[in-house]
Amino acid sequence: MSGTGTVLRELRGAQKSSKGVSLYSRYVNRPAGRLLAAGAYRTGLSPNQVTIISALFTFASIVAVGLVEPSWWLGVAVYAGLAVGFAFDSADGQLARLTGRGGPDGEWLDHVVDCAKMILVHSAVLISFHRFGALPGEGWLLLPLGFLFVAVLTFCAGLLREQLGKAAARTARAATGPGVPVSRIRAVALLPADYGVFCLVFLLFGVPGAFRAGYAALAAVHTVFLVAFLVKWFRELKALRTG
Numbered sequence: 001m002s003g004t005g006t007v008l009r010e011l012r013g014a015q016k017s018s019k020g021v022s023l024y025s026r027y028v029n030r031p032a033g034r035l036l037a038a039g040a041y042r043t044g045l046s047p048n049q050v051t052i053i054s055a056l057f058t059f060a061s062i063v064a065v066g067l068v069e070p071s072w073w074l075g076v077a078v079y080a081g082l083a084v085g086f087a088f089d090s091a092d093g094q095l096a097r098l099t100g101r102g103g104p105d106g107e108w109l110d111h112v113v114d115c116a117k118m119i120l121v122h123s124a125v126l127i128s129f130h131r132f133g134a135l136p137g138e139g140w141l142l143l144p145l146g147f148l149f150v151a152v153l154t155f156c157a158g159l160l161r162e163q164l165g166k167a168a169a170r171t172a173r174a175a176t177g178p179g180v181p182v183s184r185i186r187a188v189a190l191l192p193a194d195y196g197v198f199c200l201v202f203l204l205f206g207v208p209g210a211f212r213a214g215y216a217a218l219a220a221v222h223t224v225f226l227v228a229f230l231v232k233w234f235r236e237l238k239a240l241r242t243g
Contacts, residue, residue, distance in 0.1 A: 022190035022197070025090075029196050033090025040095050047096040047106050050088055055113045058085030059120065065202070066124035069132050075205030082121075082199040089114070111159065118155055122148035125215065133208060140212065147219040154226050161233040165240055192221040 021030075040050050061081030068074050092110060096102030126144035129135060191197055198218055204211040 021187060022194040023187045024191060024194045024196040026187060029087055029090050032087040033094055036087055036091035037094040037098065040091060041098060047092045047101055048109055050092040050095055051106065051109050051113055054085045054088030054092065057081045057088060058117045061085065062117065062120045062124045065121070066127035070128060070205045070208060070211070072206035075202045078202040078205060079199055082202065083196065086196055086199065115152070115155060118151045119148060122151060143216055143219060147215070147222065150219065150222050150226050154222070154229060157230060157233060161237065164237055192218065193225045
């Protein structure tokens with residue numbers, strides 16, 4: 001079996017494109033996932049097993065949000081669990097590309113876990129608000145529901161855009177070649193929409209007012225991004241039909 005250094009070099013050469021990826025995913029989550037993928041390779045884990053590990057970290061953290069009274073220590077633990085789960089979420093794909101053991105079943109499982117965590121994390125926040133929140137008003141209970149709607153719609157619409165435009169995307173990549181520059185400005189602009197950045201808000205979990213403000217700000221930003229993405233994706237798909 002190859003040494004860890006060799007595996008890491010091979011993983012660096014098997015990365016997906018950085019186009020449309022925020023700085024957090026590019027410089028924090030993917031490198032962390034690369035280390036985890038190397039460890040998984042050395043221990044003989046399959047990509048699907050890595051996906052299950054990602055789910056265990058993520059869902060355990062989400063359950064804690066809904067069932068345990070908010071505190072500083074809980075916020076740190078939840079953030080750590082979500083961040084580690086997110087890193088393993090990157091590791092499974094990297095491991096699949098390295099070993100050639102990826103397939104439709106693995107992609108399906110990965111998307112199921114991603115969708116489940118989006119639904120559950122906002123549901124857990126809603127439960128926490130209801131059980132422990134001492135909210136300024138009952139209207140705050142609508143905030144997690146709205147954030148849930150935005151997150152799931154963004155995920156589903158983006159997935160449909162990817163699947164419907166896959167053939168045209170391959171043609172476009174072939175036409176533009178591998179030298180197309182990656183915009184750093186776009187990578188910075190996408191930071192507020194990155195799941196890893198969203199996880200940071202749980203570091204405020206011990207201060208209910210600060211957490212509500214941070215969570216509400218992220219919900220507003222994600223809503224703006226959703227509108228922009230929907231317009232962009234619709235125009236792209238329309239261009240495929242008329243092009």
